[in-house]
Amino acid sequence: MNPAIQGLITIIIGVGGCIGYFYFSNIFLDKVLFPATGPNAGRNINHANIIRPWLFLAPALLALGLYLAYPVVETLRMSLTKRLPGGREEFVWLDNYAQMFSEAKFWEAMRNNMMWLIVVPAASTAFGLLAAQLTDRIKWGAIAKSLIFMPMAISFVGAAVIFKLIYDTRPVDQAQIGVLNAVWLQFSGGGMSFFVLRIVPAVLLLAFAATVGYVAWIFVRPMLGQSGSRRIGAGTIPLRLLVGAGAIWLIWLSLKSVVGVFGFEFPYGVPQTWLTIPFWNSFFLMVVLVWIQTGFAMVILSAALRGIPEETIEAAIVDGANPFQVFFSIKVPQIVGTIVVVWTTITITVLKVFDIVFAMSNGQWETQVLANYMYDKLFRALDWGVGSASAMIIMLLVSPILIWNVYNARKEMR
Amino acid sequence: MLRTATPEQYDAWVSNELPFNDPIVVNAIEEFGYFARNDAYVAGGAGAVATTDFRDSPKGLFSSPPQCFMHRQASFIPSFFPEGTVIGQDADFFYFPAYAEADLGSPVLGAGTLFGITQDSEATRVFMEFLQTPIAHEVWMAQTGFLTPFSGVNTEVYGDSTLRKMGDILLGASTFRFDGSDLMPGGVGAGSFWTGMVDYAGGDDAMAVATEIQSSWDALK
Numbered sequence: 001m002n003p004a005i006q007g008l009i010t011i012i013i014g015v016g017g018c019i020g021y022f023y024f025s026n027i028f029l030d031k032v033l034f035p036a037t038g039p040n041a042g043r044n045i046n047h048a049n050i051i052r053p054w055l056f057l058a059p060a061l062l063a064l065g066l067y068l069a070y071p072v073v074e075t076l077r078m079s080l081t082k083r084l085p086g087g088r089e090e091f092v093w094l095d096n097y098a099q100m101f102s103e104a105k106f107w108e109a110m111r112n113n114m115m116w117l118i119v120v121p122a123a124s125t126a127f128g129l130l131a132a133q134l135t136d137r138i139k140w141g142a143i144a145k146s147l148i149f150m151p152m153a154i155s156f157v158g159a160a161v162i163f164k165l166i167y168d169t170r171p172v173d174q175a176q177i178g179v180l181n182a183v184w185l186q187f188s189g190g191g192m193s194f195f196v197l198r199i200v201p202a203v204l205l206l207a208f209a210a211t212v213g214y215v216a217w218i219f220v221r222p223m224l225g226q227s228g229s230r231r232i233g234a235g236t237i238p239l240r241l242l243v244g245a246g247a248i249w250l251i252w253l254s255l256k257s258v259v260g261v262f263g264f265e266f267p268y269g270v271p272q273t274w275l276t277i278p279f280w281n282s283f284f285l286m287v288v289l290v291w292i293q294t295g296f297a298m299v300i301l302s303a304a305l306r307g308i309p310e311e312t313i314e315a316a317i318v319d320g321a322n323p324f325q326v327f328f329s330i331k332v333p334q335i336v337g338t339i340v341v342v343w344t345t346i347t348i349t350v351l352k353v354f355d356i357v358f359a360m361s362n363g364q365w366e367t368q369v370l371a372n373y374m375y376d377k378l379f380r381a382l383d384w385g386v387g388s389a390s391a392m393i394i395m396l397l398v399s400p401i402l403i404w405n406v407y408n409a410r411k412e413m414r
Numbered sequence: 415m416l417r418t419a420t421p422e423q424y425d426a427w428v429s430n431e432l433p434f435n436d437p438i439v440v441n442a443i444e445e446f447g448y449f450a451r452n453d454a455y456v457a458g459g460a461g462a463v464a465t466t467d468f469r470d471s472p473k474g475l476f477s478s479p480p481q482c483f484m485h486r487q488a489s490f491i492p493s494f495f496p497e498g499t500v501i502g503q504d505a506d507f508f509y510f511p512a513y514a515e516a517d518l519g520s521p522v523l524g525a526g527t528l529f530g531i532t533q534d535s536e537a538t539r540v541f542m543e544f545l546q547t548p549i550a551h552e553v554w555m556a557q558t559g560f561l562t563p564f565s566g567v568n569t570e571v572y573g574d575s576t577l578r579k580m581g582d583i584l585l586g587a588s589t590f591r592f593d594g595s596d597l598m599p600g601g602v603g604a605g606s607f608w609t610g611m612v613d614y615a616g617g618d619d620a621m622a623v624a625t626e627i628q629s630s631w632d633a634l635k
Contacts, residue, residue, distance in 0.1 A: 099633055169465060171458035171474075171481055273465045276616060364464070364612050381601025383634070 025055055072395070079388035096385040106390070108366055109373040112282055113397070116353060116369065119283070121346040123290045125339060128297025132305055133327060135298075145302065149295035156292070160359035163288045167274040167360075181271040188268050197266055202258045209254035216247030276365045285367055288356050293349065297342045304338035305331060340408070344401050351398050370394050415442045416521035417512045421589045428597045434628035435621060443611075443620040450615050457481035463615040469494045475505065486510060488524075489561075489580055501576045509583045519588030526563075526592065555581070563590065599634055606630035 029052060030036065034044035079096055081089040100106050131148050135141035151159060168178030176182045187193040219240045275281045308331055316330045332339070354371035361367045363376065370390060378387030415424055419438050426432035427439055453459040457474040458466065458481070474481030476496050485491070492501060499505055512518055529545060531538045544550050552571045554560040561577060563584050572578035584590075595603035610623040 103630075103633070169458075169462070171462065174477070174481070273461050276461065276465060364609055365616065376605060377601075380604045381599075381634070383601060 021059065022056060026052070029055060075388045075391050078384050079392050080385075082385045083383075092385065096389040100386050100389050100393075105363075105368055106373060109363075109368040109370045112366075112368060113351065113370050115282055116286060116289075116350050117347060120286050120289050120293065120350045121343045123286070124293035124297045124346050125301075125343050127290065127294045128299075128342065129301050129332075129339070131294065131298040132302035133331075136302070136305060145298065148298055151292045152295045154292075156288075156353075156355035157359050159288050159292055160356045163284075163291075164275075164360050167284060169271050169273045172270060176271055178271075180274060184272060185269060187266070189266070193266070193268070198261055201261050205254045205258045205261070209251045212247045212250045212254075216244050219243040275361050275367075278366050281361065281365055282367050285356055285360060288360075289350065289353060293346050297346065300342050301335065301338060304335040308334050337408075337412070341405070344405050347401055348398055351394065351401075370397075415439070415594060416523055416589060416591055417518060418442045418445055418516060420518065421521075421591065424591055424594070428594050430598075430631055434631060435624040440620050440624050443614060443624060447614065447620065451617070460615065460617075464612045492576075507576075507579070509586075520586055521589040521591070522584060522587035523591055523593060524584070525596075599631070601634045602627065602631045 029048050034048040034051075035041075036045050036048075038044075080091055080093055082092045082095065083089055131144070135144045135148075138144075154162075165177065166179045167181075168176070169181055170176050170178075176185060187197060220243070223237060223240050274284050312330055312334070313326060316326050321330070352371055353369055354375060357363055357367055357369050357372045358375065363369065363372045371394065374387055374390040374394065377383050377390060381387075415427060418441055419427070423432060423438055427434075427436075432438065449455050450463045451460045456463055468487075472485050472487070472491055472494055473496075475483070475485055476499070492499070492505075495505065501507070509520065509522075512520055529542065531542065548564065548566045548568070551560075551562045551564050551567045555562065555567065555569075555571045555577070556573045558574050558577065561581055561584055565585055569578055569581050569585065572581055595607050597603070598607065606627045610627045614620060614623045
């Protein structure tokens with residue numbers, strides 16, 4: 001049978017089956033089990049109403065219990081065991097965790113995940129906010145939004161293949177099919193190269209340093225102006241000091257890099273294998289996820305921007321605010337809640353990133369991430385113990401964000 | 415490994431009696447590096463070794479101007495040659511020679527099919543005996559897609575001249591072994607050995623890479 005017809009029939013059976021289950025089970029409950037006629041009509045109706053929610057939730061509860069709740073418990077149990085030849089298992093308690101923590105590749109995966117966590121949600125949210133604001137009032141805004149949202153429609157592996165072709169490298173004298181290398185070969189050390197390869201990165205690094213400094217200043221200032229209006233809790237002081245120290249370190253790195261950019265010997269005319277450059281190849285991989293998630297951020301933030309009351313903006317314009325002031329002082333503070341939700345949702349996606357790293361570099365050249373590490377341990381090394389242990393670590397990393405999301409959602413509900 | 419070490423050393427390496435960072439193994443890695451890490455010997459330079467998909471690797475032989483003249487691969491590679499390539503006319507092959515000074519004969523690395531009896535019976539036993547006669551192999555050889563190490567066959571019967579040449583290489587081997595990474599446990603053969611050699615091709619030190627692989631093998635025990 002034609003696969004398209006097969007797919008169509010599957011969709012009809014799947015969707016029809018779901019609708020049918022709810023419809024017919026409802027009828028069964030109301031007409032057969034607890035009919036609303038006869039001497040017990042009132043009691044029957046009450047019983048039916050009590051059972052109905054459970055009846056509708058039953059399939060979902062069953063599926064979630066079997067495919068979500070049970071695996072969590074089983075993974076925890078498996079992370080404490082070690083497989084023996086012959087199919088048996090023995091309890092080794094925390095040995096798997098000890099073995100995992102002693103592997104350099106695991107710590108590399110952790111470091112890379114932290115880098116992904118810091119860069120990708122920030123970049124996606126920032127670009128999404130920018131796109132949402134810029135496409136707001138223009139005529140072709142809808143078309144622009146659709147184009148930016150399109151990457152969300154393809155799978156992560158599809159995006160990984162696309163970008164693998166963009167980063168492709170051919171030997172020096174052959175025609176390059178990778179866009180990035182084709183652009184790179186245009187540079188030859190002249191004026192344009194100087195501008196794009198030295199001035200622009202230097203400016204970006206200085207902007208990064210300025211942003212880090214500003215964020216750290218927000219954290220540290222309340223500590224310095226203690227006599228001000230707001231008292232801060234003593235418990236937050238270590239966190240503020242940590243943020244301040246981290247910011248100083250990042251600013252120092254950026255300034256050093258600015259100096260380095262001007263002295264760097266660029267290999268003009270030689271196609272680069274982008275994915276093998278240590279440290280920077282992770283950023284080339286992050287571009288893929290940012291490309292996908294920007295559409296998501298843009299759509300949600302666009303809705304949030306539309307929800308801002310017009311009067312606040314008009315009042316600001318009447319008072320003489322320029323567009324930047326209107327954006328940063330009026331609009332952004334009013335959608336901070338949405339920005340946080342978008343940020344945390346993208347963070348959860350980033351912590352699970354696997355397909356992109358698997359399809360593009362398989363964790364080679366120091367790009368390993370936790371999810372790919374887990375896959376490698378579980379299905380290549382067939383080490384269920386260490387694989388389950390790494391799965392538990394991923395769950396531990398995601399939990400705080402999930403708990404905080406739920407806590408925020410419940411706070412808003414009240 | 416087969417061209418620089420004795421078969422006994424190879425077997426010891428595969429079972430980890432010979433540690434991975436033994437000088438014999440590191441020497442074999444560096445012999446590979448003599449070719450793979452030399453920009454003048456590799457199409458696209460040493461950096462292309464680890465980043466080129468193996469299905470794209472023969473393309474350099476057929477491009478114009480050619481990127482390379484020789485390619486070392488296994489017998490399945492003609493399926494990745496361009497359409498219409500005739501072996502013997504557009505491309506040809508020869509036995510990858512062993513070192514004359516090493517005096518290790520002609521080792522050959524390959525894969526094989528094993529026949530086994532799962533339910534003993536008269537018929538299966540007779541079939542196994544049949545498989546040990548030359549005619550069982552020659553019938554198959556006259557078709558295509560079959561190579562045999564049975565020294566009692568008449569290699570003229572091969573239906574394909576390419577297969578006949580391969581068959582002669584197989585029968586002329588003094589040592590035959592299966593692929594080492596397939597024989598090692600999965601976490602090494604498909605895991606740290608693979609990533610370690612990619613790191614080596616990218617420029618890491620051979621002894622450092624070998625020690626890393628050995629420590630991962632120890633962790634598996």
